[in-house]
Amino acid sequence: FTEENPLSAASRLDGFxxxxxxxxxxxxxxxxxxxxxxxxxxxQNNITYGFISGVIHNSASYARFxxxxxxxxxxxxxxxxxxxxSIEFTNMTVSSNxxxxxxxxxxxxxxxxxRNSIVYGNTLEGVVDxxxxxxxxxxxxxxxxxxxxxxxxxxxxxxxLQMPLFDSAPFEGGDYRLWGGSPAIDKGVNGFLSPDHIKDxxxxxxxxxxxxxxGTYEGAHCKExxxxxxxxxxxxxxxxxxxxxxxxxxxxx
Numbered sequence: 001f002t003e004e005n006p007l008s009a010a011s012r013l014d015g016f017x018x019x020x021x022x023x024x025x026x027x028x029x030x031x032x033x034x035x036x037x038x039x040x041x042x043x044q045n046n047i048t049y050g051f052i053s054g055v056i057h058n059s060a061s062y063a064r065f066x067x068x069x070x071x072x073x074x075x076x077x078x079x080x081x082x083x084x085x086s087i088e089f090t091n092m093t094v095s096s097n098x099x100x101x102x103x104x105x106x107x108x109x110x111x112x113x114x115r116n117s118i119v120y121g122n123t124l125e126g127v128v129d130x131x132x133x134x135x136x137x138x139x140x141x142x143x144x145x146x147x148x149x150x151x152x153x154x155x156x157x158x159x160x161l162q163m164p165l166f167d168s169a170p171f172e173g174g175d176y177r178l179w180g181g182s183p184a185i186d187k188g189v190n191g192f193l194s195p196d197h198i199k200d201x202x203x204x205x206x207x208x209x210x211x212x213x214x215g216t217y218e219g220a221h222c223k224e225x226x227x228x229x230x231x232x233x234x235x236x237x238x239x240x241x242x243x244x245x246x247x248x249x250x251x252x253x
Contacts, residue, residue, distance in 0.1 A: 003060065006033040017042040019172055024050035026057030028073070031085070034061040044072040045172040053074055054081030054106065055097070064088040066194070067201055069216045071096045072164065074172040078106030079122065082133075085110045090192050091200075092117040093176045093215040095160065098169040104143060107133035114140055116188035118158050118215040123166050126155075137201045139189050141214055151189065158184045158214070161221055177202070177211065180220035188212035 001007045011034075018041060021027035027046040029038070042175065046055045054067075055073040065088065073079055079097040080089075087110065095105040095118065101124030105112070108131045117140045119126035126143030129135055139151035146154045159182035161175035178184055190212050200206050200218040208219045 001032040003033055006061075007031075007036050007037040009037065009062070009064075011036040012039065013037070013041070014039045015041070017044070019043075019045045021046035021048075021055070023048055025053040026081075027055050027075075028070075029056045031056075031058045031061040031063050034063055036061075037064045037066070037067045038068060039197065040199075041068045042201065043068065043070045046073045047170055048073075048075040051076050052081070054078040054099075056080045058082045058085040058087055058110075061085045061087070064090070064195055065092060066090045067206075067216050068092050069176055069201055070094045071174055071176060072169045073097045074099070074170045075103075076100045078102045078104065079131045080105045082106065082110040082112060083243070085106045087111070088113045089113075089117055090115050091197075091212070091214070091216055092119070092134045092190070092207075093217070094119040094126075094168060095121045095176060096164050096166050096171075096174055097122045098166040103166055104128065106130055107135055109133060112136070114138070114142075115192040116140065116212060117142075118184055119143055120155070120162050121160075121166060122157050127172050129253050137194070139187060139214065141184055151187070153183050153187060153214075156183055158182055162173075176215065177217040177221040178215065178219070180222065182213075182220070183249075184214035185220060186211040186213060 018028040027048040028043045054075045082205045104119045104126040114137045120143045141153040159179040201216040
């Protein structure tokens, strides 16, 4: 695409995974002169080896990214690299990415709007302005950012169910849903979501308890637990309560 003939905002990539990409430039997504929309994607286990590029590379573009997991990737300069672009990031989870320089989001001569998002557990800082960018971060949890203005949460563990260390990248896996009690629950702004984004990445209702959560997954979750004392044991977290159910194998609970 070119400046005279860009990819229009009517273009939308929605609902799939991008894995095992290997490229000098943008192993998962490359946007040049693109106004496209990207939604409900899982981007994992990709490697970009070129110096000035990320796994997602935006240049001269006006793209929108919503409800996207970016985890377990490897690059050199930022997992998401933005140059001379205007980009919206809404309900993103960017975690466990490894880079030689900055594993989160990098901006050069760009405008970034980051809302309802979690950028945490990557190499070095979460969001970096390398040159003359305008970055607006609202209602987000960003690695190494302590400013709590604009509804942001000072950098703290978002409490993912399972967050592999970035040193283990590249990988495909982890569990970036939120534990009950996560500081990211009910901390977003519903108005940042467009009306067509009604489900999270797992297909769960996007808004629970009246307020959208940060990141790509909605609601409090727990892990299945198996013990010697019972055939099946698991817990569900509902509001502030924990419910435990089990089956002893004789029909009793």
